[in-house]
Amino acid sequence: MKYYPVSEPSFIGNEKKYLQQCIDEGWISSEGPFVDQFEKKYSKAVNRKHGIAVSSGSAALDIAIKAIGIGAGDEVIMPAFTIISCASPIVRAGATPVLVDCDQSTYNMDVSQIERMITNKTKAILLVHIYGITANVDEVLALAKKHGLRLVEDAAEMHGQVYKSRPCGSFGDISITSFYANKLVTSGEGGMLMTDDDALANTARKLRNLYFDNAKRFIHDELGWNYRMTNLQAAVGLAQLEKMDEFAKIKRRIGEYYLKELEGVDGIQLPVYQNEYCKNIFWVFPLLLNKSYLGTAVEFAKLLQAKGVGTRPFFWPMHKQPVFLKMGFFKDEVHPISEYISEYGLYIPCSVSLLESDVIEISNRIKMVVSELKDKL
Numbered sequence: 613m614k615y616y617p618v619s620e621p622s623f624i625g626n627e628k629k630y631l632q633q634c635i636d637e638g639w640i641s642s643e644g645p646f647v648d649q650f651e652k653k654y655s656k657a658v659n660r661k662h663g664i665a666v667s668s669g670s671a672a673l674d675i676a677i678k679a680i681g682i683g684a685g686d687e688v689i690m691p692a693f694t695i696i697s698c699a700s701p702i703v704r705a706g707a708t709p710v711l712v713d714c715d716q717s718t719y720n721m722d723v724s725q726i727e728r729m730i731t732n733k734t735k736a737i738l739l740v741h742i743y744g745i746t747a748n749v750d751e752v753l754a755l756a757k758k759h760g761l762r763l764v765e766d767a768a769e770m771h772g773q774v775y776k777s778r779p780c781g782s783f784g785d786i787s788i789t790s791f792y793a794n795k796l797v798t799s800g801e802g803g804m805l806m807t808d809d810d811a812l813a814n815t816a817r818k819l820r821n822l823y824f825d826n827a828k829r830f831i832h833d834e835l836g837w838n839y840r841m842t843n844l845q846a847a848v849g850l851a852q853l854e855k856m857d858e859f860a861k862i863k864r865r866i867g868e869y870y871l872k873e874l875e876g877v878d879g880i881q882l883p884v885y886q887n888e889y890c891k892n893i894f895w896v897f898p899l900l901l902n903k904s905y906l907g908t909a910v911e912f913a914k915l916l917q918a919k920g921v922g923t924r925p926f927f928w929p930m931h932k933q934p935v936f937l938k939m940g941f942f943k944d945e946v947h948p949i950s951e952y953i954s955e956y957g958l959y960i961p962c963s964v965s966l967l968e969s970d971v972i973e974i975s976n977r978i979k980m981v982v983s984e985l986k987d988k989l
């Protein structure tokens with residue numbers, strides 16, 4: 613029986629050629645020429661003036677939160693349903709993440725809840741696009757403008773995706789992305805900050821490089837990190853970027869095959885195909901179990917694993933994270949939709965390399981699990 617991992621990278625372009633060039637020319641650290649090329653080409657693809665390549669999407673978020681000046685006593689509004697990388701820089705800065713629940717059809721932040729969370733301590737909104745459908749950007753931009761807030765945009769899951777024809781990654785005062793191996797464009801590990809603001813770009817460049825100052829080397833005015841991306845990573849990232857539009861088309865086709873195959877399967881909510889501002893890019897293909905006989909996502913995942921189908925559970929919400937509860941955050945907070953989907957949501961294989969026949973096979977195995985569970989009732 614063929615095993616289907618939840619995600620596999622595809623190297624069908626210039627990856628080997630560019631890596632060979634790194635070795636031949638001896639540029640393997642962050643000083644090499646691919647870093648600059650990758651920054652220029654990625655930032656251009658998302659219509660931004662500056663791209664600052666870093667070692668991960670999490671590192672990019674650390675830098676973004678520091679660069680916009682979040683500090684002790686500040687509040688940042690962000691989704692409850694996301695990865696911990698979004699909340700940890702806010703907490704480390706001595707600020708408070710203020711959580712908003714998500715919408716059950718797109719899993720994105722429920723924008724209608726934002727305004728009532730704004731206080732005189734609110735400094736920024738962290739907007740995160742989740743799983744393939746963009747968040748409602750215009751409403752968030754309007755709120756940020758109305759209340760004089762900074763906007764950080766997390767477009768880690770949105771390579772090749774547009775909101776009303778404008779690329780994701782183009783909306784924040786500072787935006788970030790990730791090039792982790794499960795992303796549509798990968799450098800193995802990696803990330804980038806994108807901005808049009810010269811001062812923010814300059815600060816972000818210093819923060820990623822220990823706050824070195826070219827004029828007075830080894831004398832540091834602030835604390836930064838070594839969050840540099842290597843030339844080797846940028847070489848792979850650049851080759852992947854050359855395939856971004858092709859990969860995005862393939863992913864959308866895989867999503868369409870799944871929707872066709874799984875439509876009407878009892879007890880499973882399928883992802884939205886499109887809404888008024890975007891067409892799903894299917895970074896992942898999420899399933900939400902909405903009938904109790906299918907059990908939790910963890911139980912369902914075990915049955916699929918036994919049938920050779922790899923899955924991942926959904927994010928675990930921020931207000932349920934033991935680390936934050938121990939620190940005194942989010943006491944007694946309830947975000948019902950995030951709680952439900954984190955328990956009953958999982959995503960299934962959706963690599964660029966999948967053929968229609970693979971999608972049919974995986975879907976049949978899912979239908980088998982569902983019918984076995986129904987038979988047990």
Ligand SMILES: Cc1ncc(COP(=O)(O)O)c(C=O)c1O
Pocket residue numbers: 668669670671694695697698740741766768769790791792801802803
């Ligand atoms: C929305 C989002 N933000 C940030 C990150 C963190 O990126 P990285 O894994 O490169 O640190 C991820 C990771 O998958 C993500 O999905």
